[in-house]
Amino acid sequence: MNHVVVVGAGLAGVRTVEALRSRGFTGRVTMLGRERHRPYDRPPLSKAVLSGEADDSYIGTDLAALGVDFQPGVSAKSLRAGVVETTEGELGYDGLVIATGADPIRLPGDGPQQVLRTLDDAHELRAMLVPGARVAIIGAGWIGAEVATAARRAGCAVTVVEAGPAPLATAVGAEIGARTERWYDGIDLRLGAMVDSVDEGGVRLVGGAFVDAHVVVTGIGVRPAVEWLADADIDLHNGVVTDEHLRASLPGVVAVGDCAAWWSRRWQTRLRVEHWDSALNAPDVAAATLLGEDAVYDPVPYFWSEQFGHMVQYAGHHPAGERLLYRGDPEGKWSAVWLTADDALAAVLAVDRPRDLVQGRRIIASGQRLDAKRLVDPEVSLRDC
Ligand code: FAD
Known part of the structure; x- marks a missing residue:
């Protein structure tokens, strides 16, 4: 493979470029970004940037040092096998990364x-x-x-x-x-x-x-930014459809981040997760797949939100849960936990209880069963339930 084109210069795009280089890819890399900014993180936009504590959230990656031809202000308009049509003309590729994120409704x-x-x-x-x-x-x-x-x-x-x-x-x-x-x-x-x-x-x-x-x-939600793929010979359904290796239906193409609807081995369903952790971690698998290595993306999804002075954190996939139980004080620090029919942890939502989140995420990954009676006691740590 000589030339990888990355469409989208958000976190998922940048992390894929980094992963390609750290996995030893020495060929040409071109990254297109619709915005004129260099890549930046979005979570601080509704937090530190909106409140005036920060003016920007640029990602520190040195794209020039990574040998990336970064083209800000250039959009992909359409795709056919081996060629991306952009606002600046056609661009051939051997490997393509679709990392176009999502657009607000x-x-x-x-x-x-x-x-x-x-x-x-x-x-x-x-x-x-x-x-x-x-x-x-x-x-x-x-x-x-x-x-x-x-x-x-x-x-x-x-x-x-x-x-x-x-x-x-x-x-x-x-x-x-x-x-x-x-x-x-x-x-x-x-x-x-x-x-x-x-x-x-x-x-x-x-x-x-x-x-x-x-x-x-x-603020009513987003849609995967895949309109530019409407006429392409690639499966789209609530984003770019990929397998568990993040491989799209068109050969040589992977998708990552908010625009990717990947097959989850863990939950046996297709997931599209519009959260930072996915844009951070999926790219390593996408890069490996593009380079012909065998890697699977099978995370316990995670996100957080900072609102009204509270830290809200979530891990898992609660549709897999059957019972909802609570820990802690509803007026203070509390967590909600979803258990499956056989008492495995499907998801946890923690409000100002970061330990529940960290332990819960590990428990979900391990498949450990929990004792529901102990679980509702907030003094007993989740890992001891
Ligand atoms: P994006 O960051 O959307 O990047 C995609 C890039 O591709 C964009 O720059 C876009 O302009 C570009 N692009 C689109 N179409 C084209 C095209 N045709 N050609 C070229 N370029 C194109 N997640 C959390 O877990 N916790 C949080 O607290 C949190 N807070 C958030 C707050 C805000 C305000 C927002 C907007 C998001 C927040 N998120 C949060 C979600 C998180 O930021 C996203 O999941 C993450 O940014 C996804 O990264 P991405 O690279 O997939 O997509």
Whole structure:
């Protein structure tokens, strides 16, 4: 293999380049990035960058030293076997890495709506979060909760509009989400409220009510950024379909990060995980696969969120669980654990209980069975249950 093209210059793209080099690939590497920035991390955008504690989150990798031809501001437009068509012309490849991430979903309407996906989005939104500004956030998921945290801290009058019955309901279920409602103190949280459109001056709800706002932030989720592959001879279904080696259906092509829907050996289902840990760790497997080595991507998925002064961490795959149990104080530090029918740990969500997360993640990986009676005692460490 002489030439690897990496499409997408986010964390997954950069880590794949690093992994290719550390595995001894000495051929040509070209990396295309739609944005004009050099690669940066996204989690700080809704945290330190939005709150003004940091101005950027650039990744320290020296692409020139790795011998990468990095082309910022260049997008891939389409793909046929062996050739990527870009905004700057055609590019032949022997190996292709698809690492195009995901794009935010927007709502209908003519009014201005902010999203938070890029460094430029974060700077734009930060400038709007001024004391007294009326901010309507649509969606009480991970991003919505983190934006609400920053907006409240900035002294804005915050309304959060959520279609579900509780915050985080789509991600982790309404029962757990309801436990986070108390964190929205001082915020006008409207649950079960569907948005009709984003209009000039605010948000129109189904039923006719209008939420006045100077700033509207839409945080209702993302879609894998794979439109450029629509006419390609490659399997797409909720992202780029890959096997457990991260190999796509077109020869010589792998996919990583938010855009990849990989086959999970552990859970025997296809997963697409839009979280940092996957973009960090999947690339090593993708690089190995591209170089003809035998590697399998089979993680216990992990992510975290920092919201309203709480550290929320999750590991596992809760749809595999049948029973939900709790540890700790619902008004303080607590964890939720999902057990399978035969008492294996399917997933853990820890609120300010990092040890539960670390131990839980290991237990999930090992398949160890737990004693449900001991589990609900927060003083007994998970590994002793
Ligand atoms: P991306 O980071 O999206 O990178 C893909 C890149 O490809 C982008 O730069 C894009 O412009 C480029 N691209 C797209 N299409 C093309 C094309 N056709 N041609 C060329 N380039 C293209 N995860 C957590 O676990 N915890 C958190 O607390 C957390 N916080 C987050 C906060 C925010 C605001 C956001 C947006 C995400 C957060 N995440 C968090 C998720 C995490 O950042 C993502 O999972 C991770 O960035 C995925 O990396 P990626 O490289 O797959 O995709």
